Amino acid sequence: MSISRHVKQMMQESSWIRKMFEQGILLKKQHGQDKVFDFSLGNPIMEPPPEFVRALEKVVHDTTTGMHRYMPNAGYMTTRAVVAERLAAETGLPFTAHHVLMSCGAGGGLNVILKTLLDPGDEVAIFEPYFPEYPFYVSNASGTTVVVPTTENFELDLEALDRRITARTKVVLYNSPNNPTGVVYSEESLRELGALLDRKQRELGRSIYLISDDPYKRIVYGGARVLPVFDFYRNGIEVYSHSKDLGLAGERIGFVAVHPEADDLDDVVAGMTLSNRILGFINAPAMMQHVLREIADVTVDIDAYERKRDLLYGALVDMGYEVVAPGGAFYLFPKTLLEDDVEFVNQLQQRLVLTVPGRGFGRPGHMRISYCVDDATIEKALPIFEQVAREFVSA
């Protein structure tokens, strides 16, 4: 074998997902793109808002020299200052550009902060069901992933976390609104999480960083607010992406922000700046950093996502699916009507509806339905969800 054994193993372990994905492509070829209803991807269909296009035009016609060159390894000071100003307004904390590093989306930001913090064997606790890339990111940085269960409704189970924190725990990583469940953790449970980690830090005599993976922070419904990690934990780190809130998933723009009073702040910031460079990102794309200075407060139409949620969630519940009501993001994570989630997802696929089995997220017996799709896709798929429900609920 010529390639890395580890990479080969990862490829084999995820081969069933690839087969499912390829089967979906095949179905689209056989039946036509518009006859297959694809709820399997987290690729937002909302186009970037008009403010983005205007800001981009401005950048393209800006004749200042050096707009496309290398910048400082943490990103443009001016862009970092805009992000910091916004974080300061949100939290009341004295954020400055020093506390912010621009990154190639949240995926890039997570790799950078994990590389900066972890030594081989250091443990990173994540909550199941989880975004399937987390264990890969942890492994890239030579860390060990520790999976912590959540409750049946996907709320934090702090007793379970308590039992899994060890002298090797360096990072706890969470994601709210959550992919794949859409659940927004309550303010109360987050404050308890902060108190638990404070106690553990004292007991163990070492720093535990709490990373909030926040790409869906602004995609919340019913006027809810996501409590920033900085509001309840001093060793808090936010990793953000504009993939979802500005519809820029392909343009790779996000940031990492560190609490102004975090332990070893200067080392964390200097370490991230080094890691950003040596991991090969160097930095987030220059043009997107220029654009972001102009539109840091803009988002796509969140109401449209809320309407899609209402449409799909309400209908699935009426049909007899057990679904936890999601407070944000654009995912539903219902129980499958067969215990074997892969088999159930296959049944849907045979009827041209594509979803992802829960076991891909560490929670079998469920499936992820991603509703960042157009309304017509939802409307046309509903009768199929219903037909399958009638077949298997009665079974």
Next chain:
Amino acid sequence: MSISRHVKQMMQESSWIRKMFEQGILLKKQHGQDKVFDFSLGNPIMEPPPEFVRALEKVVHDTTTGMHRYMPNAGYMTTRAVVAERLAAETGLPFTAHHVLMSCGAGGGLNVILKTLLDPGDEVAIFEPYFPEYPFYVSNASGTTVVVPTTENFELDLEALDRRITARTKVVLYNSPNNPTGVVYSEESLRELGALLDRKQRELGRSIYLISDDPYKRIVYGGARVLPVFDFYRNGIEVYSHSKDLGLAGERIGFVAVHPEADDLDDVVAGMTLSNRILGFINAPAMMQHVLREIADVTVDIDAYERKRDLLYGALVDMGYEVVAPGGAFYLFPKTLLEDDVEFVNQLQQRLVLTVPGRGFGRPGHMRISYCVDDATIEKALPIFEQVAREFVSA
């Protein structure tokens, strides 16, 4: 200590470079930006060519939906096909989109291919003097760097390479035109390199991949042509970046191409596609991939770099500096006039000329002069180089 011990150690080891860099910033503040002559950075000052701006305008006003979304993890098929077509024309080999992966510049591309190929302890041979990030990239992928000397004129020393290839050698990595020397390896020595590796593969019964880090491939002088790695080695891989040839260092666009007949081709390609995603790049920025389809054949004005080289190289030789004549890139790597290169670079810095000591590239007793600067900087710095030469050549 809170951050990774390894990252902390890397920070400490490179702290003298940072201090030197900070000293340069301080000097610019004290004396004024235009009184300090900075030859220390590889940040091209050429603005992107007008074709870039026109292509970008077209992309900005393109109303096709989905232009900024996630794309397939290896990049847009259409962009990969354009790159492949060009490689096929260059080499006569049957390149298709399948053999090409779009990457966040060469730094991203190198991290992706090393992650794909290396198991812990696998060795990567590099030639000294070398780009200082190479050992970091190798270490990111859990590999071990083996440094191979070159001749006094920075030509490949194949006997030295022969002695350093072991049963753990997985990759040999070279860079021509070279950073920091500007040397372009001759066709003859590259063909001998290919023959040596072919023999080693047979002897050791395993694949050795030869990676050509090619960001300067199109910045060559006197009508010279850089022999593509594909012309002389079947397990050849090219890593390319448009940072230099299009002046887009900040926009993070490049690619990795694998020889159509390389060992385990499909695994290499699938592994890179996975690595691109899980390392957090996901992909090269979407807009740059759209732009690249339009301007794959365009470069900045190479003649301007050649004029700068002629101006600076000629003058330094006249002053008594020992310099190997560079055939490409925008670097000179003269011997320092004191054995202690750091001390000599400090002497220049005190006279407001900034360069980088050779030991940063694994070759003490030299300094790197980067001439991707405007002509005025070169002209004003020449008397200072001369004054220092008079002082230390006679000493």
